[in-house]
Amino acid sequence: MLKKTDKRKVSKSTISRLFVYLREVSKLANLNIRTISSAELAERVNLGAAQIRKDLGYFGHFGVSGSGYDIKELERALKRILEKNKNCRVAIVGCGNLGTALISYGGFQKQGVEIAAAFDTDPKKIGKKYGGIPVQPLDKMPGAIKAKKITIGIITVPAQNAREAVDCLVDSGIKCILNFAPVGLMVPEDVTVKDVDLSREIETLSYFVDNNVVG
């Protein structure tokens, strides 16, 4: 059994951490550091050494006993593992502060995620450009999504407009949605919604701070 490409066993958290490793390793590569041990890398990314080794272990043998991981090589390996999302194009729905923050964040292209379209209902915003992307009205969505082969929709509208945004995305054929609006969205069975709830993060953190149970 040479190949360990049994994806069913690799958890979402593992994949998510691989992106962290890649980012850190790329940084180290630029500093011309040659090798790093799982323990050192672990310290840099605030995770356990065993966890790093285990995560990498799902995809192959990238380290060398006694001396650790060759940074260039590990970087290459991680890119290869994660490069599958090379052609991922996303649409932003809602060009408020959060939406434009995502559009103007430059780090996506590096990982192969391209923001290919932006939408808003506000007539004053239509036609404006953020990061080179023109803002379009919602009724242009189905066409634009098909034309640009967009596979992920990102909802960054206020809560009260989320329903409209999600319906429009679903009608445009999107099966995968990242939702920043603080509401539960009901969608057809074949559509996946991943909620990212910024206020909840802060609220939850604050709960534990006040109860002195952080750690």
Next chain:
Amino acid sequence: MLKKTDKRKVSKSTISRLFVYLREVSKLANLNIRTISSAELAERVNLGAAQIRKDLGYFGHFGVSGSGYDIKELERALKRILEKNKNCRVAIVGCGNLGTALISYGGFQKQGVEIAAAFDTDPKKIGKKYGGIPVQPLDKMPGAIKAKKITIGIITVPAQNAREAVDCLVDSGIKCILNFAPVGLMVPEDVTVKDVDLSREIETLSYFVDNNVVG
């Protein structure tokens, strides 16, 4: 054993979900709906019914067999459980798009989280106001944080400035940091950092989309 206030057993995810329940229940209360079953609530928030019942079970008995939860009552109970963060004040470090998105997001006050100060290094931004909060330079931070009794720092600066931001927060006595910069931050042992990595969320989602393993 009447009180079930054994906080050690309540997980972070449970608390996080309680905020979701509260939000949904408040919405239902405004619609003048009287009661709801765990199954109905579960559907609305995309979670399991048993999970809702279990989460609530850590804090008491709020439901009625056969008819479900009284919405007003449940809302009151959830507010009481979560109100402990009533006096939570946070500082935003970095007034770019993401920082201002958080400042201008109105939902925090409802949950008792107050954005009490904002900082940035850019001289052009100093003195400006976002959502009524004036932007201050970093050297004003230690004083402002003590004066306003701020307990949480939120880092919304670009990756390359995160180090400076976190050092400044730690020097100001902050023990709890929510970090939106896509870098691992090394902090003293008694400081907690919770990372929220927006690009990673998208990247991870896109990985699973492309590999057809979403679900």
Next chain:
DNA sequence: AATGTTTCGTGATTTATTTCACGATAAAAT
């Protein structure tokens, strides 16, 4: 070359979280 040291890779163990399943309880119906 032999010995000591470092560090990986991974099965086994532990811990955490979710889901199941069912007894108990209360409302609704007959």
Next chain:
DNA sequence: ATTTTATCGTGAAATAAATCACGAAACATT
């Protein structure tokens, strides 16, 4: 009043995730 139905609360079971711990492999030193 009795039966039926709905639904909670929760211990037990299942699943998922993180951590441990140790053999094996490679390097470093003498």
